[in-house]
Amino acid sequence: MMVARSERLLTLLQTLRRYRRPVTGTVLAEETGVSLRTLYRDIASLQAQGAMIEGEAGIGYVLKPGFMLPPMMFSEEELEALVLGSRWVARAAEPRLANAGADALAKIAAVLPPDMRDMVDSATLFVGRKRQDEDKADVSAIRKAIRLERILELHYGDEQGRISRRRVWPFALGYFEHVRIIMAWCELRQDFRHFRTDRIIDMTIHDTRYPRRRTILLKEWRDTQDTPIEH
Structure with a gap:
């Protein structure tokens, strides 16, 4: 079955994105299911459209970061x-x-x-009604703290209405059906904890950057699938 040229070019781009080092035309042709001659023409077409593909036949090709897909893709x-x-x-x-x-x-x-x-x-895919729970905390500020790897100090209320003060290292934010959850390292518990944003009474973002990188915390958290929510 003939594959549309636009689909073929998209497949080639997606294949190139998987490689951080130059990959030969032979390998690319095998992975995309085209002849070597067609591959060279497709690379030339993508380069003409602005794709930052560097390399040459016999050496290999690499796609530099930052190329935006044209709309027809x-x-x-x-x-x-x-x-x-x-x-x-x-x-x-x-x-x-x-x-x-x-x-x-x-x-x-x-x-x-x-x-x-x-x-x-005219897209016919829809989602359910807007969530009803309201956040007292500024969720956009929480997202900023995550991006900047800043310590958050929370006044947090549990299910019984008890309020505690927590210093946490936020590294992710989960959007669920009826609640949003901050994934963080809690200095009080010395462990990963989840905090519901609708139970944050108030919070302070410190200028202090927490001592571990967000990517490392995220990786370690993924290994702890039973992290409890602070009720």
Whole structure:
């Protein structure tokens, strides 16, 4: 079965993205299922469209970071995924992130060919109603603290209404159906803990950067699937 040229070019780009070092044309041709001659033509086409592919025949090719996919590279399912994701963010996230999701989808739609733009406008994938629980804490500030690896000091209320003060190292934020959860290292417990954002009474973001890298904390947390939520 003949594969559409746009789909073939997308497959080649995705294959190149998996390699951080130059990969030979022979390997690329085998992985993408085309002849070596076709591969060289496809690489030339992508380079003409602005893809930062470096290398040459006999040596190998590497895709430099930062190349944005041209709009014709989106498949129907990819567009549906973008629309569904944007609609879910609009329902589940705080206003600032929800607006960012809508803006991102609008930017994508603005540069799509007319037929693909119609697919975005008429997408029939929807999500449920907006969550009812309201956060007292500024969730956008929590996201910023995670990005900057800053210590958060929380006044946190449990199920019984007891309030404790916690200094935590936030490294991830989970958006669930009815609640948002901060994944963090708790200095009091000396262990990983989860904190519901709707139970944060108030919080302070310290200028102090916590002593371990976020990526390391995330990796270690993934090995502890039974981390308890602070009730």
